[in-house]
């Protein structure tokens with residue numbers, strides 16, 4: 323019988339890794355998450371969580387807690403410079419899909435996932451993975467951590483984000499830059515979360531803003547206590563820094579780009595006022611997958627950004643990482659838990675087939691989402707062929723009514739993978755499908 327540290331070793335304690343850990347534990351299998359940072363410090367200010375991810379978060383028992391620091395989206399106001407184009411009614415989302423679109427504070431959400439994953443019992447901090455050895459003649463996969471420590475698992479899942487070492491190892495070499503098919507998009511995000519805004523009253527609860535300027539765009543999302551989290555996107559001539567997240571971003575850097583722009587919640591109507599009331603700001607380069615390599619090889623698979631980075635214009639990167647985790651959870655249930663199979667008896671070929679099946683179940687959906695995100699980015703930034711961008715954007719954003727948006731989004735929000743066989747901790751029942 324093989325001696326393992328965990329049935330499932332997960333590399334990366336981000337949204338995908340922690341969600342998967344929460345599922346694996348609830349399936350009654352053992353798991354460890356190896357996270358390179360010394361303290362769990364999620365990057366980012368806020369996050370929007372859509373119905374396609376919320377069903378699973380509900381199933382693992384954290385939906386009600388997320389709601390405590392999130393706001394359901396009711397309205398999206400679309401403004402071109404300082405002219406209001408349209409107010410989209412998103413309040414029907416919950417009635418249509420069982421869940422609303424939520425706008426949540428990111429650190430709190432991450433903490434809830436960490437706890438659901440088993441906290442320090444499961445997550446081993448300060449563990450930067452440097453190598454993975456999947457020898458078909460061995461009954462275990464070995465993960466090597468910086469410093470030389472080795473851990474052994476039956477399956478290894480790389481949830482280690484856009485600079486994934488797992489993905490590079492799967493492609494042949496941890497150092498092979500050519501194997502990196504996630505490319506810089508030429509855009510930079512700037513985001514932050516404000517202190518409670520005094521100009522933001524009850525009527526602004528649940529109101530998001532898409533602000534379209536001549537040279538950039540900005541979206542602001544409602545958070546608890548009249549806070550707003552914002553995310554702006556601007557074009558950069560070249561990658562300003564060779565990093566996904568810029569350490570040392572200051573409010574002044576954001577004000578240099580957006581300071582003079584219109585913002586409805588600022589007394590002066592200038593965005594600089596919002597930045598001045600921000601508690602946290604950061605900037606990050608925007609990357610997107612261009613080739614979609616297989617999401618698995620042997621007994622190793624990828625989830626989340628490591629497999630399918632996409633632009634964040636439609637806020638689906640984390641939601642797709644959560645969907646990945648749900649689908650992987652279903653396969654673990656189908657192959658191991660439901661038939662009460664002995665994990666030890668599976669061969670390298672069996673487990674490779676299981677993970678190949680995962681890759682097959684996920685590939686179309688994530689590629690559709692990445693394409694949709696890229697197309698939506700083009701519409702949102704008015705960047706369409708033949709110079710038609712500004713006209714098409716104006717027509718779509720001014721005249722397409724709310725019910726058409728909600729109806730169109732069925733393909734995305736109507737698919738809500740949950741895990742069969744998982745003890746259902748949800749306090750809210752939705753019409754979800756199992757994938």
Ligand SMILES: Cc1cc2nc3c(=O)[nH]c(=O)nc-3n(C[C@H](O)[C@H](O)[C@H](O)COP(=O)(O)OP(=O)(O)OC[C@H]3O[C@@H](n4cnc5c(N)ncnc54)[C@H](O)[C@@H]3O)c2cc1C
Pocket residue numbers: 333334335336337338339356357358359366368369370371449450451452481482483484485486487511513553606625626627628634636637638639640641642643
């Ligand atoms: C500004 C911005 C706003 C966004 N807004 C939204 C939104 O509203 N909604 C949405 O759904 N998505 C959004 N996204 C996308 C979302 O943040 C990502 O898709 C999501 O975080 C991906 O999760 P992940 O678990 O795959 O990777 P990550 O969250 O990046 O986690 C990867 C983890 O792996 C660790 N790691 C890396 N290398 C190693 C290693 N060698 N060994 C051990 N650990 C390692 C990292 O430290 C990190 O903790 C946004 C992205 C940005 C940049």
